[in-house]
Amino acid sequence: MMKQDTIHINDLSIGYRTKHEIKRVASHIQARICSGELTCLLGENGVGKSTLLRTLSAFQPKLEGEITVLGREVGSYSDKELSTTIGVVLTEKCDIRNMSVRELVEMGRSPYTGFWGRLGKADKRIVEESITLVRIGNLASRMVHTLSDGERQKVMIAKALAQETPVIFLDEPTAFLDFPSKVEIMQLLHHLTRSMNKTIFLSTHDLELALQIADKVWLMDRTNGITTGTPEDLALSGHLSGFFARKGIVFDTETGLFRIDNQYSREIRLVGHGQRYAMVRKALQRNGIRAVRNVESLVWIDTGDRGTGSAFLICYPDGHIQATDTIESLLQQLSV
Amino acid sequence: MRHSTTFLMSLIVASILVLMFLNLVLGSVSIPLKSVWNILCGLGNEPVTWQNIVWKSRLPQALTALVAGAGLAISGLQMQTVFRNPLAGPSVLGISSGASMGVAFVVLLSGSLGGVALSKLGFMGEIALSVAAVIGALSVMALIVYVSQKVKGNVTLLIIGVMIGYVANAVIGVLKFFSVEEDIRAYVVWGLGSFSRVSGNQMMLFVAIMAVLILLSFLLIKTLNLMLLGDGYARNLGLNIKRARLLVITSAGILTAIVTAYCGPVIFLGLAVPHLCRAIFQTSDHRVLMPAVLFAGAALALACNLIARMPGFEGALPVNSVTALVGAPVVASVLFRKRKNELNE
Numbered sequence: 001m002m003k004q005d006t007i008h009i010n011d012l013s014i015g016y017r018t019k020h021e022i023k024r025v026a027s028h029i030q031a032r033i034c035s036g037e038l039t040c041l042l043g044e045n046g047v048g049k050s051t052l053l054r055t056l057s058a059f060q061p062k063l064e065g066e067i068t069v070l071g072r073e074v075g076s077y078s079d080k081e082l083s084t085t086i087g088v089v090l091t092e093k094c095d096i097r098n099m100s101v102r103e104l105v106e107m108g109r110s111p112y113t114g115f116w117g118r119l120g121k122a123d124k125r126i127v128e129e130s131i132t133l134v135r136i137g138n139l140a141s142r143m144v145h146t147l148s149d150g151e152r153q154k155v156m157i158a159k160a161l162a163q164e165t166p167v168i169f170l171d172e173p174t175a176f177l178d179f180p181s182k183v184e185i186m187q188l189l190h191h192l193t194r195s196m197n198k199t200i201f202l203s204t205h206d207l208e209l210a211l212q213i214a215d216k217v218w219l220m221d222r223t224n225g226i227t228t229g230t231p232e233d234l235a236l237s238g239h240l241s242g243f244f245a246r247k248g249i250v251f252d253t254e255t256g257l258f259r260i261d262n263q264y265s266r267e268i269r270l271v272g273h274g275q276r277y278a279m280v281r282k283a284l285q286r287n288g289i290r291a292v293r294n295v296e297s298l299v300w301i302d303t304g305d306r307g308t309g310s311a312f313l314i315c316y317p318d319g320h321i322q323a324t325d326t327i328e329s330l331l332q333q334l335s336v
Numbered sequence: 337m338r339h340s341t342t343f344l345m346s347l348i349v350a351s352i353l354v355l356m357f358l359n360l361v362l363g364s365v366s367i368p369l370k371s372v373w374n375i376l377c378g379l380g381n382e383p384v385t386w387q388n389i390v391w392k393s394r395l396p397q398a399l400t401a402l403v404a405g406a407g408l409a410i411s412g413l414q415m416q417t418v419f420r421n422p423l424a425g426p427s428v429l430g431i432s433s434g435a436s437m438g439v440a441f442v443v444l445l446s447g448s449l450g451g452v453a454l455s456k457l458g459f460m461g462e463i464a465l466s467v468a469a470v471i472g473a474l475s476v477m478a479l480i481v482y483v484s485q486k487v488k489g490n491v492t493l494l495i496i497g498v499m500i501g502y503v504a505n506a507v508i509g510v511l512k513f514f515s516v517e518e519d520i521r522a523y524v525v526w527g528l529g530s531f532s533r534v535s536g537n538q539m540m541l542f543v544a545i546m547a548v549l550i551l552l553s554f555l556l557i558k559t560l561n562l563m564l565l566g567d568g569y570a571r572n573l574g575l576n577i578k579r580a581r582l583l584v585i586t587s588a589g590i591l592t593a594i595v596t597a598y599c600g601p602v603i604f605l606g607l608a609v610p611h612l613c614r615a616i617f618q619t620s621d622h623r624v625l626m627p628a629v630l631f632a633g634a635a636l637a638l639a640c641n642l643i644a645r646m647p648g649f650e651g652a653l654p655v656n657s658v659t660a661l662v663g664a665p666v667v668a669s670v671l672f673r674k675r676k677n678e679l680n681e
Contacts, residue, residue: 059571083574090568098620099564110562111574116623117558163573 006167006199007033007056012065014048014055022063025051029065031218031228033201035166038186038193040210041203042243043220049203050091050171052220056201057086057169069167083111087160089153089170095145101155102140105130108162130161133196134188150181157188161196168192170202174209182206186213208257211240219243232256264290272303280312283327289334301330341617341624348631352402355638359398363645365389393532396539397641401531403546404599405609405637407591409629410553412606413613414588417560417622418581419490425607426592428494429480429585430501431473435596436527437504438472439465443523444515462533465526466597473593476500480589484581490567528654529600531641542598549594550630553587560584560622604659605640608667609633615670636663 013027025048033039043049054060056067058074067074069085077085087108096104108130109123119127131140134154139147144155153173160168170189174182186206190213193200204210210217211231219227219239227239234240241251250261262285270281270291280303284291291301302313304323311323312330324330361372367386374380375390408426415424426432442464483496512520534542559580562570567577595602613628614620636659643662644653 057572059568079571079576080574083572086572088568088572090566092566092568094566094569096564096620098614098618103619103621104565107562107565107569107573110558113558115555115558117561159569 003034003036005032006035006070007201008066008068009033009056010066010068012055012067013063014051015063016051017061017063024063026220026225027064029226031226033167033199034216035199036193036197037199037215038190038213039199039201039216039218040214041201041218041220042205042207042210043203045205047220047222049220053169053171053201053203057088058082080111083163083165085165085167087163087165087168089156089160089168089173091171091175094152094156097143097145099144100140101136101142101144101147101158102127102131104144104155105158105162108159111163126164127162130158133161133192134158148181150177150185153177153181153185154188157185161192167199167201170200172203172205174204174206182209186210190215211235211257262286262288264288266290267292267295267297269293269295269297269300270303271300274303276303276312280327280330283331287331299334341619344616345624345628345631348628348635352631352635352638355635355642356398356402359401359638359642359645360390360394362642363389363394392535396535397532397645398638399543400534400539400599401637401641402634403543403550404531404595404602405605405633405635405640406550406630407546407595407633408602408606408637409609409613409633410550410626411588411591411595412608413610413622413625413629414553414556414560414584415606416610417563418584418588419494420563420566421490421494422611423607424494426588426595427501427601427603427606429497429589430476430499430504431480431589431592432596432601433501433504433508434476435469435473435593436601437476437507438468438470439526440508440511440523441472442468443526444511444519446519462538466538469597470593472504473589473596476504477586477589477593481582481585484585485578525654526600529602529656529659531599531637531655533600534598538598542594545594546591549587549591553591554626556580556584556587557622557626560626561620564620599655601656602637602659603656604663605633605637608663609636612636612667612670 009029009031012029013024014029015022015024015026017023029052041049041052051060055062056074058077061075069077074082094104105127106119106123109119109127110117113119113123131137134157136151136154136158139151139155144152147155157168157170157173173189174185177185186209189200189202192198193215214231216228217231217234219234221243227234227243229237229239231240234243235251235256249258251257252259264285265288267290268284270277270284270293272280280301281291298317300315302315304311304313311325312327314322314324314330314333316322322333324333360376361367361369365386367389371380371382371386372390375382375387411426412424415426415428416422418424419428446464479500480493480497484493487493487496512523515523559575562573562575563580563584565573570580571577592606609629609632610625613625613632616632617624617628619625640655640658640662644655644658646653
């Protein structure tokens with residue numbers, strides 16, 4: 001599969017122009033988005049993610065700089081050309097009543113249909129393909145207003161697919177969804193970039209998911225502007241940890257993911273490995289105890305992988321060993 | 337699905353034919369069926385009074401109701417879609433208030449300033465009323481269209497429209513206050529709405545104008561469908577939102593203006609018929625809804641006209657009372673039943 005640069009952004013400034021002043025949201029943005037890749041835009045609320053997306057999709061004019069989509073300046077596209085180049089999935093919730101899922105997906109074909117919007121055979125085929133790709137075939141005859149948020153999001157993605165645009169922008173597609181739906185949507189989008197060589201760019205607050213699934217990540221903040229790269233490169237270069245350097249969140253360089261930073265009151269030696277080790281460590285950390293393999297402590301814990309069955313062992317300085325069956329009772333014994 | 341749509345549509349068309357026929361046959365003067373037929377075909381020697389009743393009263397009235405109902409319903413559908421608001425209707429943007437203001441100026445001022453009560457002017461007075469109503473409605477509409485190009489949000493526009501309506505009503509109030517009682521009565525009667533005011537040549541003009549406007553409004557079907565998705569998605573699918581809003585509001589506004597000029601501010605039909613059709617046809621697709629509201633609006637207006645003229649009322653019942661009194665329960669029950677079905681699903 002060929003990866004190509006679809007979108008070039010050069011020295012871009014975004015914001016709002018009112019009668020009296022120019023409100024600059026971000027400036028000197030330098031980046032590119034490639035086809036066949038899922039690119040995620042991360043940033044705090046109010047940092048200008050939506051403004052950036054709206055500017056890229058030509059919903060609002062840029063202040064300065066260049067946005068080149070498929071080799072052409074985005075401003076030079078006509079409404080009609082744009083509608084066959086960039087598809088969007090927005091945060092605004094469509095409260096459409098009395099419209100079936102299929103009808104909504106058919107709307108995606110309207111840039112291609114004639115004056116009355118009648119669908120030809122080819123259009124119908126593309127609509128069905130889009131519905132199949134997003135795996136909402138069982139919903140096709142349902143009314144849109146009876147769907148759950150996650151299902152509706154998939155329908156809007158199917159609409160964008162029916163639009164047959166090489167580029168798709170999504171503004172927080174995983175907001176308001178339950179966790180499995182979030183994962184499903186992200187995996188679906190990732191799959192689409194691979195299978196159809198689409199250029200997919202989305203903003204999200206689900207950083208764990210983004211860091212695991214995205215091919216490229218854009219970090220947007222007020223001081224540094226936009227930093228781009230693969231999640232792994234950004235982790236190594238320290239950008240990720242710097243980006244979310246806030247109280248209570250630490251970037252775990254071992255796993256490449258974020259976790260909640262606990263304040264530790266004491267340390268304890270923990271022996272063991274595998275999942276049982278990880279779980280005990282996690283539980284202790286939550287209770288303010290830093291559990292490490294190579295630390296000396298009077299009381300230490302063995303996660304019980306040494307042929308003692310399924311018990312967790314608390315080893316006291318006097319040689320006494322207490323076995324507990326669950327982590328809950330282990331915590332009780334340690335009186336935390 | 338398609339099947340039942342066609343079936344329902346032909347049912348409504350059939351009901352129009354039946355209602356049209358009943359409108360010609362029933363009335364406070366009883367004329368035998370056969371005579372009505374003969375008069376329409378120009379056969380036989382039926383009494384001249386009967387011929388006059390059929391040709392100069394019942395037929396124009398029925399045609400007026402038919403066309404006005406269709407126009408108001410289409411206008412209402414367009415308004416509800418463009419504002420994405422189920423409570424929007426032809427009267428919501430102050431367009432019918434504008435028409436009322438125009439009429440109020442003519443009716444109430446002619447008495448106070450000119451010293452002639454308009455009600456005594458007869459035919460000239462009728463024309464003056466129509467012209468005043470059209471001017472009033474169109475000037476409010478021009479204002480709305482101007483505002484629509486300036487403000488972004490639909491809700492803002494809707495509120496501004498409602499405010500313009502209030503201003504118009506306030507002006508009417510002031511005019512009323514300084515008018516003689518006779519003129520106020522004439523104005524109130526106009527305000528009750530009627531399909532019987534249009535006669536002869538004027539009727540032909542009215543029907544012709546409306547036919548053209550209704551045909552033109554059908555050109556906006558794809559635009560309206562896209563607007564259902566909301567501004568963002570509609571733009572992304574290649575729709576020029578500003579121009580689309582301009583076209584739809586203008587279309588709906590002119591339809592309302594013309595109908596109001598000829599029939600007075602007929603309420604309810606424009607608001608209710610689109611809801612009725614959405615409930616019956618279970619769709620938001622304007623390719624179905626536009627013809628549906630056209631026919632249903634016409635049918636409902638004919639039915640209301642018939643009831644207003646029922647023997648016993650002696651043609652005295654104002655159309656507005658009938659549209660609301662008879663129509664409201666019907667529409668409410670249809671929507672209510674639909675709601676229950678939805679809950680049972």
